[in-house]
Amino acid sequence: MSRFDHKPRLESTRHDIVIVGGGGAGLSAAIAIAEQHPQLSIALVSKVVPMRSHTVAAEGGAAGVVSASDGLDLHFRDTVVGGEWLCDQAAVDYFVARCHEEMVRLEHWGCPWSRGEDGYPAVRNFGGMSTARTWFAADKTGFHILHTLFQTSLRFPRIQRFDEYFVHDLLVDDGCCRGVVAIDIASGDFHALQAGAVIMATGGAGRVYRQNTNAGILTGDGLGLALRHGVALRDMEFVQFHPTTLPGSGVLITEGCRGEGAYLTNRHGHRYLQDYGLGPEVREPVPKTMELGPRDRLSQAFWHEQQAGRTVDTPNGPAVQLELMHLGRRKIAERLPFISELAKTFVGVDPACAPIPVCPSVHYTMGGIATDITTATALPGLYACGECASVGIHGANRLGSNSLAELLVFGREAGLQAAGFAADQARQGTAAALAAQARESAARAAQWLARPAGGLRLAELREQMTTAMQDGVGIYRDAERMASTCESLENLSQLLDSISLDDRSRCFNTEWLSAIELGFTLDVARCIAHAALNRRESRGSHQRLDGYNQRDDDQFLRHSLATLAPGQPPQIHYRAVNITRLPPGERRYGGGSATEHKP
Amino acid sequence: MKAHYQRPMGRWYLRPFYLFVYTLRELTAVFVLLYALILLSGLAALAAGPEAWASYRQALAHPLSIGLHGLILVAALYNSITWFMVAPKAMPALFIGTRPLPGLLITLAHIVVFVIVSVALLVLAGAG
Amino acid sequence: MSNQNKPRSHEPIVWLLFAAGGMIAAMLMPALVVITGIGAPVGLIADGSLDHERVIGMLGSPAGKLLVFPLISLLFWHAMHRIFHGLHDLGIQAGLGYYRVLCYGFALLATLLTAGILFLI
Amino acid sequence: MSDGSGQIDILISRYDPERDDQPHTERFTVPYQHDSSVLDALLYIKDRIDGSLSFRWSCRMAICGSCGKMINGVPRLSCKTFLRDYAPGPLHIEALHHFPVIKDLVVEQAGFLDKLPEARPWLIREQEQALADGPHRQSPRQRARFASTSACINCLLCYAACPQYGMKPDFAGPALLALVERYNADSRDQGRAERMPLINAEDGVWSCTLVGNCSAVCPKGVDPAAAINRNKLESAKDYFLRFLKIGSGGAE
Incomplete structure (x- = not known):
């Protein structure tokens, strides 16, 4: 029947540093190492060709203090207040101090930043x-x-790319992360990449929800990998809902629209945000007011409008209206051409003529692999950066444009830290143990292809997971629904072994990869749901309706840490937040009343 | 291990239609060549003397020749239009401020010049 | 990796001739075809203006030669360039170098012929 | 053009290198809504009918460049192509033309990726500016010069549209040459001389016969045909004027 033998091959190579993920964070790390340590060999492993990574879909911008009237302290305060004090303040200080430099660095590499008349x-x-x-x-x-970083990375022959290699396991020996095992997607062969240090830069896990802005690749692989090797995920209950996305598909309509002056109105044409403590109603954009409020507040306001029946009906569910008409065709063409294209393509709306229907969708995983300020995880030799990491700057709610800056600042940091670690490591003695581990892991992954037919369909399980998450861990949460979601997820993870695949071939078998991904995604979903259930307060993006409607600093001004042991539900622990100079206070937006609207 | 399938090119120049459109454009070269040969032989006849020139003119007046020139004219017109359509892509980019000059405008400018030149030539010949 | 050792193509020589011929073909040829191939033979052109003597006087003048030489020779270059590339488009791989010499050789020959005849007039 | 919903027949070109010598066509029937894309149909088939169907996709919003397919013979992004426009069908989906097919709708992209470094697609400066000196100055007008060429998402539709690439895989191709132009047209860049060898090569701009199809299919309005053909004039200038530039450092 077959023209080829089915025996899985296992190739093995050695590198100084292995980077998993070819998005903004992974590429930043790779270039930083190649520039600063040209003698080190770098393997950049990515399940898609780097320029397909989801950094590509970020629209609005990247934060970096630039004007004379601004200051690092202001950026620090905005970030910490925006994250409702759940931010690691030392990390935020480190972060805001380096944003500008990273923006300039990108400029020097050719990034086509939009310009003012002064150049x-x-x-x-x-x-x-x-x-x-x-x-x-x-x-x-x-x-x-992303394209600037990718193209710049081509300058460095020391960066060896493994495009379309899917990492399914870490190699750990002697308590240190020593590499990864990957599937060469095109051939289905296995490849062990041994290394002195590993950097995880695999992006978020938005695909745990049904309606999200995320690409299909954002299945939380890096988080799942770390979790399985005992590394905790931090603050996973904080999932960002972006307030302006297209109903149904979740396609992102950038916050940049509101930055340029767009309005959000309900079915009566009323700019409803003024009813949620974000007023007064202003015509021109005023920072932190109305449409320039933070994402958690805007998504929550939508929920209330929907409850009150003041949203617009679309074939894909309720929406509010994002009005850009008053900006004029010229400004829209210059500042928001992509949004214009997306609105026309996906909902048939020309934003210069009519409002875009928008609603909140899951957008960003604010938690992630717990790291310290140097991006080091609890597992020596394993570093994490970008959306898959929780270095601690986003807290309970990330501010838009902090994440693109984050992947540059901490991508670079991860690269340099990992390079330092790898240079210190003795390389001898572990190769045999790692090879055995790789063989064992490859055999486990290959088992998927040998399972009997007639089992569950992969997509069925995935749909049940995303539905459970959407229902139980949404914008507003209560104990009953969260508990039910936790239970469903535990059941689903038991069923994972009952899946059978239609595709038993090795060559570009994306069903096989999806099955492995689903394992990671389910683990991440479980951590999110359990961390949410255990946080008995409301803070930032985590809002409860069941009596825990207020922030509770006494009990919960603490990071959650989720760990997972085989066969058990996730364990949630708490750890103190590093508060250096800005004590917890009231989170205030708009110029008006500080009282928050609570149901 | 990997056995990739390489699709043969086949007769891409006939199908799909938008590639046939390109093929027709390239095919006009045959008519340009024919016309160039006709002109060259005319020049040769001219050099050879009045008799040769007269028989050349006689040959041109043959209905077959007129028919052929009709075909050449159609091909030439097609060549002109396609040439003007790709002209914006072959010349340096022009901008008005930050906006690129629309290619259609450049094509239209070429067509305007073409019409003026053609009319001028025809009038000159008619009057000559 | 490096692009520095890529051999330079000599195509610019023939491409410039092709492009110049193309502009002449596009701008002038339709009107010229009407005049020389249809109008003159059916007698639409003023009587006597196509007499041997008059035409020689026109084309044989230095200005006439200066107009006629590029007109005819560049049409050849334009046509032969496209015909050569057309052979490649038709999928002809073998002997393409031979056809290249043949096509452009023909255009060169026609050019020399045009020059020679104009020299004689 | 039907605006509603219904069912549509989709013919998909399948190829499994472990079994097949050449592709064959399979028919699937899928339901569609007014906003269902071709990608939605492929995902529907994979999830509910046949999990062995392989294809690339990711962002769903026409920016990652993964999901290009031949749709009724025309290269298109499947996330940005809607079933309603093809009702009542049938709709024929194939792997992008001109690339070797790995499996089903997945093609080998090395023909583009491996050539990328030849374009020198990074900012080249005679003297690199220090970070402390801040950003280069560039006016909005200067930025506009490379705005369209910098919009390329490397989706490779232009390669699938280019018969010259199909006949000659060594041809640098539309997207790569557009990338060359993107950096050459950037006021901050000083690397034109380093990129000229690629432009000047037989496999550079000179393999293009201005079919123009690359620009017609580009989902991002890049116009690679213009980028290439403008550089024919540059290459011709370089060819003849290099003799005048001896000692000026203009040519390599």
């Missing part, structure tokens, strides 16, 4: 930021950042 890169307003400090390249900032 300097322009900045725009963004939600929750007290002044304009968001650098942008029209509304395709992530696209331009």
Whole structure:
């Protein structure tokens, strides 16, 4: 029947550093190492060709203090207040101090930042930021950042790419992370990459929800890998709902629209955000006011409007209206061309003529692999950066444009830290043990292809998972529904072994990869649901309706840490937040009343 | 291990239609060549003397020749239009401020010049 | 990796001739075809203007030669360049170098012939 | 054009290198809504009918460049192509033309990826500016010069549209040459001379016969045909004027 033998091959190579993930964070790390340590060999392993990574879809911009009237302290405050004090303040200080430099570095590498008439890169307003400090390249900032990084990385022959290699396990020996095992997707063969250090830069896990802005690749692989090797996931209950996405598909309509002055109105044409403590109603954009409020507040306001029946009905569910008409065709064409294209393509709306129907969708995983300020995880030799990491700057709610800056600042940091670690490591003695581990792991992954037919369909399980998450761990949460979601997820993870695949071949078997991904995604989902159930307060993006409607600093001004042992539900622990200089206070937006709207 | 399938090119120049459109454009070269040969032989006849020139003119007046020139004219017109359509892609980019000059405008400018030149030539010949 | 050792193509020589011929073909040829191939033979052109003597006087003048030489020779270059590439488009791989010499050789020959005849007039 | 919903027949070109010598066509029937894309149909088939169907996809919003397919013979992004426009069908989906097929709708992209470094697609400066000196200055007008070429998402539709690439895989191709132009047209860049050898090569701009199809299928308005053909003039200038530039350092 077959023209080829089915025996899985296992190739093995050695590198100084293995980077998993070819998005903004992974590429930043790779370039930093190649520049600073040209003698080190770097393997950049990615399940998609790097320029397909989801950094490409970021639209609005990247934060970096630039103007004389702005200051690092202001950026620090915006971030910590925006994250409702659940931020590691030392990390935030480190972060804000390096954003500008990273933006300039990108500029030197050719990033086509939008410019002012004076020839300097322009900045725009963004939600929750007290002044304009968001650098942008029209509304395709992530696209331009990713392509600039990818193309710049081509300068360095020391960066060896493993495009379309799917990492399914870490190699750990002697308590240190020593490499990864991957599937060469095109051939289905296995490849062990041994290394002195591993950097995880695999992005978020938005695919745990049904309606999200995320690419299909964002299945939380890196988080799942770390979790299985005993590394805790931090603050996973904090999942960002982006307030302006297309109903149904969840396609992102950038916050940059509101930065440029767009309005959000309900079915009566009323700018409803003024009813949720974000007023007064202003015509021109005013920082931290109305549409320039933070994402958690805006998504929550939508929920209330929906409860009150003031949303617009679309074939794909309720929506509010994002109005850009008053900006004029010229400005839309110059600043928001991509949004214009997306609205026309996906909902048939020309934003210069009619409002875009929008609703909140899951957008960003604010928690992640717990790291310290140097991006080191609890597992020596394993570093994490970008969305898959929780270095501690986002807290309970990330401000828009902080994540693109984060992947540059901490991507670079991860690269340099990992390089230092790898250079210190003795390389001898472990190769045999690692090879055995790789063989064992490869055999386990290959078992998927040998399972009997007639089992569950993969997609069925995945749909049940995303539905459970959407229902139980949404914008507003209560104990009953969260508990039910936790239970469903535990059941689903038991059923994982009952899946059978239609595709038993090795060559580009994406069903096989999806099955392994689903294992990771389910573990991440379980951590999110359990961490949410255990946080008995409301803070940032985690809002409860069941009596825990208020922030509770006494009990919960603490990071959650989720760990997973085989056959058991996730364990949730808590750890103190590093508060250096800004004590907890009231989180205030808009110029009006500070009282928060609570149901 | 990997056995990739390489699709043969086949007769891509006939199908799909948009590639046939390109093929027709390239095919006009045959008619340009024919016309160039006709002109060259005319020049030769001219050099050879009045008799040769007269028989050349006689040959041109043959209905077959007129028919052929009709075909050449159709091909030439097609060549002109396609040439003007790709002209914006072959010349340096022009901008008005930050906006690129629309290619259609450049094509139209070429067509305007073409019409003026053609009319001028025809009038000159008619009057000559 | 490096692009520095890529051999330079000599295509610019023939491409420039092709492009110049193309512009002449596009701008002038339809009107010329009407005049020389249809109008003149059916007698639409003023009587006597196509007499041997008059035409020689026109084309044989230095200005006439300066117009006629590029007109005819560049049409050849334009046509032969496209015909050569057309052979490649038809999938002809073998002997393409031979056809290249043949096509452009023909255009060169026609050019020399045109020059020679104009020299004689 | 039907605006509603219904069912549509989809013919998919399947190829399994472990079994097949050449592709064969399979028919699937899928339901569609007014906003269902071709990608939605492929995902529906994979999830509910045949999990062995392989294809690339990721962002679903026409920016990652993964999901290009031949749709009724035309290269298109499947996330940005809607079933309603093809009702009542049948709709024929194949792997992108001109690339070797790995499996089903998945093609080998090395023909583009391996050539990328030849374009020198990074900012080249005679003297690199220090970070402390801040960003280069660039006016909005200067930025506009490379705005369209910098919009390329490397989806490779232009390669699938280019018969010259199909006949000659060594041809640098539309996206790569557009990338060369993107950096050459950037006011901050000083690396034109380093990129000229690729432009000047037989496999550079000179393999293009201006079919123009690359620009017609580009989902991002890049116009690679213009980027290439403008550089024919540059290459021709370079060819003849290099003799005048001896000692000026203009040519390599």
